[in-house]
Amino acid sequence: MRRILLFMLAAAAVWGSLDVSVVRAADKLRVVASITDLKALTEAVGGALVEVDSLARSTQNAHDLEARPSLMIKVRRADALVLNGLDLDDWADVVAQGANNPNVIVGAPGRIDASRGILVLEVPRTRIDRSMGDVHPSGNPHYTLDPGMAAPVTQNILEGLARLAPQHRAAFERNRQQFLARLDEAMSRWNKLLEPYKGAPVIVNHNMWVYFLTRFGLTQAGSIEERPGIPPGPSHLVKLVNQMKENRVKVIVAEPWGDLKLVQRVAQEAGAQPAVLASSVGAFKGTDTYIDWVDSNVKMLAQALK
């Protein structure tokens, strides 16, 4: 018995000393982002100094992703994990745990919460429970859809990357400033394009567009999903169609993974136009960068509002 204990102690000591002697040879930081929007923003900040992959595919609903072992493999070797937070990507915790990678578990320096310090919309002010559907107790988590949020989000990413590679902080800052300058330029273009429709009421399918609509002065007048994550009942749909007719709502904004047949049907009943926008970077062809993605959404929305 004593010999077994001694052997175990010796093995633990060797294991630990091997770990201390680990030297990282990779030049680039290996970063995994939970969603493609954050992948794009991390690439914008990290540039050639990072290698970024994302867990969710651009066409997937990121609310409830399955923690597949193939995702764990992506995280297994990661130096950093960029998370959306606000309860959108809680599944990433299971992925991080299954990856056996201490760099990215809760509390590790490689864990980057992109939502820190942002102005969160729709934070519940009253008692919430699941009779309200799949509500997010920390507020609406879809802030990456708002290009105005790119500044604080990229700042969080920058801080996270600089924590792991402080020698590259200046380069990350330079990349970020260049990206924000390009974004500012595009923003004035987008504002101009949607300026004529300020205040226009819009219906959404899933309640994920509020940041995007608010940024450009449009009003979210209702949603097809009566309660998040629960298919709507017929009485809600009848009420919604009447409300749309009354308020002359022209557009229903929907995400590619939503129930598009239902969106089409409601739009037809109410005499409105469905606008299926890219819910994540890369969801449609030509939306592979953050700016291209927002650009595509703004143009499609403006076209639908005409």
Add this chain to the structure above:
Amino acid sequence: MRALLTLTLVLGLVAVGAAPARAQDAEALRREMEQMRKQFEAMQEQYKKTMENMTDRIQRLETQPQPTAAPPTPATPGRENGLVQAAPGSPPYTGPSPLDLVKPREPFALYERRGAGQLLFDMGVTGDFIGNLTQSNVEKNQGGSFSGLENLFFPREVELSFFGQIDPYARAEVRVETGKDSRGGDLTVNLAEAHLTLMTLPFGTQLRMGRVRNRFGLLNELHSHDRPFIDDPNVLVQFFGREGLRESGFEATWVPDLPFYVQLLGGVFNGENEVAFGRNTLRHPLATGRLRTFFDLGDFGAIQLGSSIAAGQTPEQKQSNIIGFDMKYKYTPTGWQRALFTAYGEYLISLRRALVSDSDGNNNEERRRDRQGFYVGADVRPFAHGELSKWLLGFRYDWTQYPVNPGQEWAVGPFIAYYPSEFLRFRLGYKHTERTNCCSYFNFADNGGSARRVDELFLQATFILGAHPTHPF
């Protein structure tokens, strides 16, 4: 008239005399106004500058990460709040060393993830209720899938779970459960699971210790309410008993750095399971092992393959080994939030030595018993959206030998499930079982009657209240 003329004259004189004085006043007024204008412009300029400064400050603050809980005095240089802070020029963080692990440390700022008034861990309640109907002879012989609880509606498992991060290095999970075990018996409260997992061990290893549902095969680690079928597969019940393999001990996992997913697991446990092992001592422990791998098959398909082993001793000090192979396949096309099609299967081999008596119950002899069994099942969710997406159809086929006694049984059972939401589920199922011999480990035929052909109707209601840990694939 004279008076009028005098008044006019006086007023005229006053007016003529006052003209230079008014001009002087106007000049003074203009100067004063000019001075005021300058003062106002200076104030305006100052105000503008102040506003600009404040706006800049707000923008800076907004773009900076929010401060977390007040940082305590760093315990050691380079550490703050228990977290390693990278210093300029330092190499990337590679996890805490064994020396770090043994040092006493302060809890780190878990508060940053939580708002005021929230708990530092998650908790949830799940309830799983079963109703079943079967033949009276099956009830008499306790030969149903829920042995001893035939023709009854009962709480199978009501569970209170707590889980979360202990500190930067470990997380814990505690589950307390109650449920009905026998027709007349009271509800008993059990510690279903209580374990901690060390997350930051080197080289992709983790260590779990405590009371666990062993990661043996596909279903054993899942609690009853999380399983894809209403009742448990016959082979698992015959080889491990109704409780499954639930042990106290240690379990280590390793995920090697490979291009595809492989998880290796090794464990040492007491051997408490009375059906398969039961020696219940670390001097002759139950050793477990598992190899699990996974492959994506295109964008929509995925398959997991696994192999498990559990080797221990029975109370009679006889060797008992169980080897298992498992497979799970899922197909989730675009638009389907849950899998459109899922297939499961496990094949188990039991290799054990047992004391076998003759028909009179005498002359116990040691005999080798090599037995096997399997189940396959599948479910399909035909619709992606709308009301119909809440429905799921499934079935399972079972075949197994009894681990010690002679004989075998097979069963087939279709079921239908309705999910009003992610947190509520109803299932209705039918199961037909046929047995060649009477004696499974339950000895259900000892009190007369056959129960060789069993038809059962099941109703299950399951709810989740509060948090529930996400299960891997």
